[in-house]
Amino acid sequence: MVAFPQWQNIEHGKVLYLEGFLSQQEADKLYHFMYNKMPWRQESIVLFGRDVLQPRLQAWFSEHAYQYSGLLLQPNPMPQPISALKTKCEQICGQTFNSVLLNLYRDGQDYMGWHQDNEKELGHSPIIASISLGAERKFTLKHKDNKQKLDYKLSHGSLFVMAGEIQHYWKHALPKTKLVSEPRVNLTFRYIKGN
Ligand SMILES: O=C(O)CCC(=O)C(=O)O
Numbered sequence: 780m781v782a783f784p785q786w787q788n789i790e791h792g793k794v795l796y797l798e799g800f801l802s803q804q805e806a807d808k809l810y811h812f813m814y815n816k817m818p819w820r821q822e823s824i825v826l827f828g829r830d831v832l833q834p835r836l837q838a839w840f841s842e843h844a845y846q847y848s849g850l851l852l853q854p855n856p857m858p859q860p861i862s863a864l865k866t867k868c869e870q871i872c873g874q875t876f877n878s879v880l881l882n883l884y885r886d887g888q889d890y891m892g893w894h895q896d897n898e899k900e901l902g903h904s905p906i907i908a909s910i911s912l913g914a915e916r917k918f919t920l921k922h923k924d925n926k927q928k929l930d931y932k933l934s935h936g937s938l939f940v941m942a943g944e945i946q947h948y949w950k951h952a953l954p955k956t957k958l959v960s961e962p963r964v965n966l967t968f969r970y971i972k973g974n
């Protein structure tokens with residue numbers, strides 16, 4: 780456990796990257812649990828009036844329903860291993876989370892395009908805690924005004940946190956890559972305000 784996490788201040792926000800947040804053994808165990816036991820679904824979103832399958836699989840646990848990229852995700856409680864991980868993230872972030880979005884990138888062809896996590900249910904300056912398991916992938920932040928880019932390699936068992944005003948000023952993405960053929964599981968813990 781890290782006593783004093785080292786936040787990095789960036790223009791209009793701050794990030795925290797903790798490699799080895801989970802031990803190798805914890806990360807391996809959680810990866811297998813997530814990969815095999817989650818109700819993964821390939822959701823589609825409406826793009827220019829047409830249903831388009833998203834380039835990754837997803838699952839969702841929350842106390843609340845959540846609108847995400849035009850999808851309405853229904854409430855359902857977190858399984859115990861995820862809830863235990865949530866507690867670990869809360870200790871580092873100094874706030875509680877009540878929801879988690881899960882992403883499964885089957886290989887380097889699966890990706891997440893440029894977006895901001897700025898749904899109004901997340902509040903003004905949300906803290907979003909992201910756990911990576913499996914294949915290492917590049918995660919990129921791009922400033923909306925000056926186009927500055929920051930790249931992070933998110934390794935197996937790492938924690939990456941976005942905080943402050945990042946979701947207003949920056950977009951983020953997990954780009955496609957030909958270099959990766961193994962799956963990556965990602966969990967992003969969020970706090971969703973109820974209605
Ligand atoms: O897979 C990742 O690291 C990013 C996920 C993400 O940005 C999201 O779920 O909103």
Ligand SMILES: [Fe+2]
Nearest residue numbers: 894895896951
């Ligand atoms: Fe995101």
